[in-house]
Amino acid sequence: MIHRTLFPRSSWPRSCLSSSSFSKLGGGCHGDASRAVSSMPEPCRSSPFSDDESRDIDWDSLGFGLLPTDYMYVMKCSEDENFERGQLSRYGNIELSPAAGVLNYGQGLFEGLKAYRKEDGGLLLFRPHDNALRMRTGAERMCMPSPSVEQFVDAVKQTAIANRRWVPPSGKGSLYLRPLLVGTGPVLGLAPAPEYTFLVYASPVRNYFKEDSGALNLYVETKFDRASRGGTGGVKTISNYAPALKAITRAKSRGFSDVLYLDSVNKRTLEEVSSCNIFLVKGNVISTPATSGTILPGVTRKSVIDIARNRGYEVEERAIDMDELSDAREVFCTGTAVGVAPVGSITCLDKRIEYQTGAGTTCQELYSTLVGIQTGTTEDKIGWTVEIS
Numbered sequence: 001m002i003h004r005t006l007f008p009r010s011s012w013p014r015s016c017l018s019s020s021s022f023s024k025l026g027g028g029c030h031g032d033a034s035r036a037v038s039s040m041p042e043p044c045r046s047s048p049f050s051d052d053e054s055r056d057i058d059w060d061s062l063g064f065g066l067l068p069t070d071y072m073y074v075m076k077c078s079e080d081e082n083f084e085r086g087q088l089s090r091y092g093n094i095e096l097s098p099a100a101g102v103l104n105y106g107q108g109l110f111e112g113l114k115a116y117r118k119e120d121g122g123l124l125l126f127r128p129h130d131n132a133l134r135m136r137t138g139a140e141r142m143c144m145p146s147p148s149v150e151q152f153v154d155a156v157k158q159t160a161i162a163n164r165r166w167v168p169p170s171g172k173g174s175l176y177l178r179p180l181l182v183g184t185g186p187v188l189g190l191a192p193a194p195e196y197t198f199l200v201y202a203s204p205v206r207n208y209f210k211e212d213s214g215a216l217n218l219y220v221e222t223k224f225d226r227a228s229r230g231g232t233g234g235v236k237t238i239s240n241y242a243p244a245l246k247a248i249t250r251a252k253s254r255g256f257s258d259v260l261y262l263d264s265v266n267k268r269t270l271e272e273v274s275s276c277n278i279f280l281v282k283g284n285v286i287s288t289p290a291t292s293g294t295i296l297p298g299v300t301r302k303s304v305i306d307i308a309r310n311r312g313y314e315v316e317e318r319a320i321d322m323d324e325l326s327d328a329r330e331v332f333c334t335g336t337a338v339g340v341a342p343v344g345s346i347t348c349l350d351k352r353i354e355y356q357t358g359a360g361t362t363c364q365e366l367y368s369t370l371v372g373i374q375t376g377t378t379e380d381k382i383g384w385t386v387e388i389s
């Protein structure tokens with residue numbers, strides 16, 4: 001049970017963040033005020049909380065549910081401008097025009113990355129520049145302006161530091177950071193919105209899947225598609241996710257953990273799972289679907305590919321026919337939320353294939369190496385982690 005009554009919101013003080021980046025960015029909404037229809041939350045001036053004030057939180061009860069934290073970061077811009085000034089404010093609801101582009105036409109993107117606590121108490125972000133670049137690629141596809149890589153990383157750092165008491169102790173989980181880029185300006189005819197909001201909020205999390213240490217049981221989806229050629233499957237737009245709910249809900253009601261999607265044309269080649277990429281292991285060869293526009297190029301996916309190659313595996317990025325599921329020794333999924341998660345079985349219609357999981361598997365070897373780098377227990381020779389405090 002998480003104790004949320006420690007600090008009633010009405011008692012939160014307001015004094016200034018001492019970080020230089022905050023004073024550089026501190027300010028209000030930029031642009032024509034008459035078009036700024038979504039109101040800016042009240043800026044916060046400092047985090048009054050220390051790490052000690054997290055000692056009553058029951059970290060062992062964390063799952064992947066939203067646990068609101070103290071602060072969020074907000075930055076706005078108009079259609080023909082660049083994002084320029086952002087600020088931290090207390091976490092809370094935002095006000096939107098009923099005609100906001102994101103509400104009416106789904107013009108929005110999100111990202112997901114984590115802050116990890118090291119054994120010495122310091123905080124690490126894992127490859128935040130890659131998430132920033134992916135957001136920029138997605139913004140281009142969705143006709144939105146986007147923050148620069150530096151602005152994105154600075155916003156994520158500020159959000160993590162301001163909420164640092166919510167970063168679980170080493171080994172108990174991580175602080176999930178959720179950057180959003182949405183069209184908040186009003187638009188009636190189908191067109192890009194006249195105003196955009198970039199927002200970062202945070203929640204402490206542990207396991208994405210309920211299975212905890214157990215393996216995932218996937219269901220091959222043969223009716224619904226996740227993405228199509230020429231569509232938006234390769235970017236992290238919010239509009240890719242609600243259509244997947246039908247398949248996920250149906251699979252979960254039948255006792256499966258999640259859905260494995262096939263290509264929408266021939267329904268033969270493997271694509272990805274609802275929120276993670278998939279890998280097959282056979283002998284010393286690891287295969288994963290190539291990122292050719294319909295699957296999300298996961299940051300964990302490319303990290304695991306590099307780790308596996310460094311450890312002597314041959315890694316192939318290519319089209320994988322569903323028949324190859326029968327030949328694999330192991331299958332695993334990768335993603336920020338799921339980490340490197342073993343797959344115990346895959347069911348397609350009436351056929352169920354089982355895979356090796358547990359001690360001594362490739363999945364476990366790659367998982368340990370990745371988590372070691374992310375949490376600072378294994379030396380980061382490549383420079384993937386960013387120390388933020």
Ligand SMILES: Cc1ncc(COP(=O)(O)O)c(C=O)c1O
Pocket residue numbers: 112272273274275276277295296297298299300301334335336337
């Ligand atoms: C559809 C989809 N595929 C794959 C991933 C994994 O991406 P990453 O490793 O960057 O978290 C995600 C998670 O964001 C996702 O939503």
